[in-house]
Amino acid sequence: MALDITPTGAALGAHVRGVDLSGALDAETVAAIRAAWLEHLVLAFPDQEMSHEALERFTEAFGGFGTDPFIAPLPDHPHIIELRRNADEKASVFAAAWHSDWSFQNPPPAGTVLHSKIVPPVGGDTLFCNGYLAYEALKPETKARIEGLKAIHSAALAYAPDGVYGKDDGPDRSMTIRPSEAARNEQAHPIVRVHPETGRKALFVNPGYVKGIEGMSPEEAFFLLIELYQTAHDERFVYRHKWEKNMLLMWDNRCTQHMATGGYDGHARLMHRTTIAETAGRA
Template identity: 40%
Template structure:
């Protein structure tokens, strides 16, 4: 692969680009990798169509971005011999889980840099994934609101994300032998700033994730909830969003530091199978 064969096609003004002319079953040459890395930082979400790859080849590509994470509570959902690869399998017996806007694993001190999905089985209809640019969400705020949010931090708690508020996730873990209450009982909440500066691009982005956030530090309960409700509606603004309609063997990678996503659960009870990997972020807040 050379830069002459690699093509980058933006998919919306806000974020997202299709990368063609790439075969991820083969080793990437350095020139091609540098072009992909730049596109990742330019567009936040990259789509690689028609990638017939093995799990080992998927891992090799993901590891170009960083170390792959192993999540202890997700081990029952992973592929044998590949603890980094989660098997997201939904059908009539396994309903879809989280059907709300979020960024992955924000309840940890160092959330993942990025997430990668490879589509294996798709429903005939439905199952799209929406992505929202948190760069755009921040930049669309008025200067006084930017200044306010830049001074504030939100508390993120895994016990909320895997608690009764999101019972489908709790039930899914329980069916696979994990008691979420016990597993996360000693997992301390963490605080993340409501506005983060991306370590590579230098752009500011909103950082909030509804399943995990319990409150904004230093505000009254009413003040905190009013601001959070505003942010949750604000990130849904159409101009910030790219909607991806999946095709079989699409590989999609997104930057958790500057995006949120929503996996639309409208395909139930049809079958959908995705392989997922999380890439570790070595940078501190």
């Protein structure tokens, strides 16, 4: 089966047509999708009506299920989590900060799959940035400075009891988030990450989960991270994804960051998400 792949024209991303994801995929199709995924980092598949079982089957084809902590899964589907916001909800928009999914794990997940069920008529875009291009754009002296350094990743800011989604999150959040002291655990990863499948270097730090840099004072780490984020989130390296109902999106967490946006107050939004485990080697 020949895929119809149309790049977005931005620094990353492509739309893929010519394939029905509701059924089982043969090995040739899986290989073609994986190749496109590694090339474009973010793939959008429009017009895909998918059951829970189809979403699970698709995820398994690309590496199996990762572990999703802190968010309650769907009943009877332990690997699917629901990203929900009701029309009258007043809680803050979930995941509205740059991050790479579960980067505090070891190894972090290879990718994420998100399927749109309810899409608001306005707002709700998702932003992505290209970690390869961000690294390549750094000054030679900055590349030399960060080579060999490790950033300290932790979920504490978001999911600890005193975190953003902790006990003071508000009573009307429709998602079931489970804050935990386990969110304070830390994991170090290289700031310059070599992608286990492509061999390319990517900038692998994000403000959502990085709390410092090994061997560096908090102040020094803060200013270095700000410098890196300014490059990573430069508009040259960002793609703004606009959703349609029944669209499936898959992205590579090893070389991208993403963030949710709001702008749809008064409208509901519902997505189903799975996580693709890393099978190509540890971070």
